Amino acid sequence: MASGASTKEPAAAPAATAVPDPKMPPPEKPADVRRRSYVILSFWLIVLLLGLPIWWMTTTIYRANLPLDGMIDWADGKACRPVFPLQISIQADALQPQEAQHLVRLIQHAIDDLNDFSGHHLRLQLAPKDDRRIVQKDNPELALTVRLKAGEATTASLDPHSAALDITYPSNAIPSPTSTSSPLATYIANELRSTFSEEQSIISYLLSTSSMSSDVRPQSLTPTDLAELDKRMTRSLRYAATYHLTFSLFADGSTPNTWDIEEAVEKYMRPLLDVLSPIHNFTVDTQLQLYATPGVQSQVLHKEDLASFINAAEWPLSPSIGGAPTVNFVIFAGNQTIALGDSESSAETSQSWLIPQWGTVYLLSLPDATSHVSSNILRQPMLTFGGHLLTLLGTPQAGSLPLRLSALTRIRSADLLLRSSSTLGSLARLSRSLPSISIPRTVADGVATSMYHLERACSNLGGLEGLMHARIAEEEAERAFFEKSMVGQLYFPDEHKVAVYLPLLGPVGVPLVLGLIKELKQWSKKRKEKAKEAREKKQQ
Template identity: 70%
Template sequence: MTEPTVVAGAVIASDKSTRKPPPPEKASDVRRRTWVILSFWFIVLCLLPIWWRTTTIYRANLPLDEMLEWADGKACRPVFPLRISIQADALQEQEAQNLLRLTQHALDDLNDFSGHHLRLQLSPPSTVEHQSRDRDDDTALIIRLVPGEFTSSTLDPYAPILDITYPPNTIPSPTSSSSSLAAYVASQLRTTFAEEQAIISYLLSTNSMPTEHRPQGLTPEAAESLSKRTTRSLKYAPTYHLTFSLFTSGPLPSSWDIEAAIDSYMRPVLDVLSPIHNFTIDTQVQLYASPGVQSQILNKEDLSSFVNAAEWPLSPSIGGAPTINFILFVGNQTIGSTAPSSDNPDDATNITTTSSWLLPQWGTVYLLSLPPSSPHVSLATLKQPLLTFTSHLLSLTGTPQSGSLPLRLSTLARIRSADLLLRASSTLGSLARLSLALPSIAIPGSVADGVQKTMAHLRLACETLGGAEGLAHARIAEAEAERAFFEKSMVGQLYFPDEHKIAVYLPLLGPMAVPLAMGLLNIVKEWTKRRREKKERGVEKKNV
């Protein structure tokens, strides 16, 4: 019983020991397999950079450091040089020059904001030709010194001219170091430009400028008042659309002389505002409009429900320009507010009424009472509403409140220049911080071009700040900065991380990568084995 098992076991052991190994692989087959695997890897290595390049989000190079310098106020320190021309025909040349020097010293001592420079210059004898030339040279203000009995000043309401009357005995001598007349002229100049300086100070204080460049001395009360005015006015735009609407509580009136009223009472102001803003105008008549309030006297809390843009068919913005609405409502409503009488403070029955109110960043509503049978609103009747609309238009566009109209408009141009410069600089800083915070965001070449144009115009605006040229450059810089920041192709791919590529391509490339990697690993092992065997044979030959 045991022999067959032993024999069988011996037979089995003999079969195992006599099994032949597989024949050696031909060298040509090894080379062929190696070249096949390496060719695949060559194709992969050649296509990988192309794939990576075509799937990588393009990011144009941006001057981030320079953009942040503009945003932080380090690239430009706003300076507003204002030239003041003094006409002193009654004084001799030496006396006028001495008065000019003392006035400049007194003015520099009063000025606590170094960015607002008032520079005095002596004007030639006053003639129509010289005055016209001075205005063409962007002279901010002309001071006319006229001898008289008392020291007084009068600001021309229709021209940037300040008339100062002085007694002859107040003329300083050539050796005097101070003068009451020079101090008076300096104080009047400071008063004339106090509002402009306060507004510019407020703009700079609300910007991210370094502390040493910010003006000092702006009181909290003044800052709060300027904040309310800034909130009330519209954001700067090159073009505004004015809509004049006639709303009636009944079928009459059905027409009005609005075109003639605009030409007579508002067109002069629109013309002087044309260097800063363009205006488009349309008019409409709504034969019936529900006031939303049944009482005849509207309280303050009723005004919000009275003006309902959702129910009132107002014209929309045209061409993307902001719309300013001027509504003339013909009805029997008036605006009233209760106030206690002086005789009895507890009695709140006294009612003060008004006929119009201004809605911040929206427009004006004017309530007009007419006889029920009036079919037409005449030009004379529209005079007061149009004058009110004109005054409110100046407020909505951010025009200063003090001074003559030409002086207020020149101040508005300088304020708008500073505002646009600061806004464009802030937009550059926001774009730079966005680029640093989101490394995967796309930055097309158009954004880089817009940034370069913005900084180029910002430099020109900073050099010519305060004049018409500075306003033009600041306007272009702000528009280019906004266009670069809101580039559609950049916003469309706001977040495209590299993990997204892995999630998309790994299921496709994984099955292909495993055979290639294993084949390359086998090639490396065989090459290492052959090299080791070759080295061993060399050692044996050396020993023999």
């Protein structure tokens, strides 16, 4: 090689750049660690000891204790058997005491053999001869009085003015003291059974259509009887302690413009209202409306026209006042009539018709230019209104008025007893099926009051006292079931609660939970280090 050439040495590789160690934070002082732990602990103590109790007390749904088992027993018919003891007095003045007592025993045996409805217990008692007023005083709610009189043949007839059954018998019909049966006793038993047959059918219908499963054996009703009873019960008004009666006179012109309605009500309606006063109270108002146009203008009204005759859009019909149901009695002064036949040429007509659960309309034909309607003209409309009022109240159709009202008392007692028991059962099942529903103290008080009066009503069935307790029980049960503060909680799903609480618990709960987790990790780490140091010292 040439001497002038120089040899180049390879360049050295650049030295690697040293990575500095990350700067660690200064170690925490033990006081700072304890302070942080105390802060986290204080937050959690506030949440657990103060926040959660306040949240629990302010958001917990109050549920008063209800006697659910007792309510279900009432609904299932286990707490009460709706049985009506009917006291029947036998007046046999022409018989000797021994003969009369023996005849009463035979009649009682015959009734027990014929009775196919366990809801009625007909209990016979012999009326004393000395003073019959004592019997009425001791038994103010006597169902029926049977008056036995000697005659030529065996006959029976109901007194049209009192709750009495008159029976005549021949002298040879009296059973001997040693006889175990008697045609006369069987005849009287059949008449008593026939007298109360309509009432038995209505109560059997109520029992068969109620959800209350009672061991009272109802009568076997034919489909025709069921249809007729269903129509009758649908037509009658729901029971109320007070009804408001509105008497209205509507005229299609300027006359008539005056009427003696107050006198007519006092003369023809007041006696009936006074008789009904132990069962219902009534308030009365009247009104007169001129130039009232009916919904149907034809002179002869047919069955299909009756539904649209009432012009509810223009006629000022009084609504319910003070919570009492209103019964409307409307008199329309015009020349319309109601055709009872199918053809327009039918000569058979009527002047009134009953509207179920509403009232009555009466078509009053007056001479032209009649400006005043006297109480004598209103006699027939008022008598019609009285009969229709009894129908709307659900009064039985057979028998005298006192006997029908006595039966109405028992029918209404059974209806109210069944309805209140069914309501209590529905409330109990609702409470069990919805654990989150609110049950205020007023509901528990209402249930307790209802059950108390149900017990009183069950022990006094058949009289006015039992009807009064059954009415109070039904009112309290309805008020408890439809409590406003309880019904408002029926449709409050759990998803809605989550949607309300999640936006609040998220921002508050995440820092608390993460801080607690970090603190627990630090505590666990320190514990492991202390355990390691302890093992090393032990090994040395």
